[in-house]
Each structure stands twice: as C-alpha cells, then as structure tokens.
Amino acid sequence: MKLKYEIEKLNSIIEEKLDIDSINTKEKTSDQVLGRMIACNILMDNGVTPAGLAQYYCKDRSNFYHYRKKHNTYIENPKIFPEYIKLYEAVEEDFVKRATDFRLLDKLQRMEVLDSINKNIDELLVRRTDVLKTL
Numbered sequence: 001m002k003l004k005y006e007i008e009k010l011n012s013i014i015e016e017k018l019d020i021d022s023i024n025t026k027e028k029t030s031d032q033v034l035g036r037m038i039a040c041n042i043l044m045d046n047g048v049t050p051a052g053l054a055q056y057y058c059k060d061r062s063n064f065y066h067y068r069k070k071h072n073t074y075i076e077n078p079k080i081f082p083e084y085i086k087l088y089e090a091v092e093e094d095f096v097k098r099a100t101d102f103r104l105l106d107k108l109q110r111m112e113v114l115d116s117i118n119k120n121i122d123e124l125l126v127r128r129t130d131v132l133k134t135l
Contacts, residue, residue: 003048003111007056010039013094017087024057038088040064041071042095052112
C-alpha cells in the first residue's frame with residue numbers, strides 16, 4: 001500500500017507541473033504520455049520493476065521498456081528533447097523534497113516486494129479455503 005501512495009504522490013507532482021487532470025488514464029495525449037514516461041522512469045530508477053508498474057498503471061509492461069529506452073536516448077543526447085530532461089529533473093527534485101523519509105527512494109523497491117508478498121499470501125489463503133471446502 002505504501003508503494004501505491006508514493007506513486008500517487010509522484011503522479012500528483014507531475015500532474016501539477018504539466019497542468020493536467022491525470023496521467024493514469026487510457027488516453028494518449030502527449031502530456032499524459034510524457035507524464036507517465038517521467039513517473040515510470042523515476043520509479044524504475046529507484047528499483048520498481050516494469051511488471052510492478054504494469055500492475056499499477058494497468059498497461060502492458062512493454063510500454064515501460066519502451067519508456068526506458070526513450071529515456072536513455074534523451075539522456076544520452078540532450079538536444080533531442082531538452083524539455084523532457086528539464087521536466088524529469090524538476091519532478092525528481094520535488095519528489096525527493098516531498099518524501100516523508102529521506103531514505104524513501106531506497107524503500108520503494110522493498111515496498112514493492114512487500115506488496116507482492118501480501119498479494120501472494122492473499123491468493124494462497126483463498127486457495128487454502130477452497131481446498132478445505134473440498135475435504
């Protein structure tokens with residue numbers, strides 16, 4: 001649950017900077033795609049996997065691999081899309097400032113693992129109940 005809260009915090013920072021309603025939609029306006037790309041790359045920089053992002057954003061994980069490839073291209077060649085780099089750095093700086101714990105970025109990956117474990121435990125409990133009913 002903490003990972004979801006941090007993703008929502010990051011999304012709100014991006015939505016504020018881009019002056020849009022939401023980046024977590026099925027729409028593909030340029031600002032929404034740019035916002036999702038920045039959010040996902042900041043999260044992937046801090047250990048969140050594309051599979052974890054796919055689960056939150058309800059998108060195929062191949063989108064996040066594509067975002068990563070584009071991110072690397074823009075970072076290696078800043079003249080291609082300087083606005084992206086400027087926005088990425090501003091959002092990352094705000095996200096770190098708003099973090100409730102200065103070690104938050106190290107915790108993102110651990111929170112994702114804990115969320116995954118909790119989900120697996122819930123699934124196992126449901127399966128256990130189903131097996132017990134058959135006995």
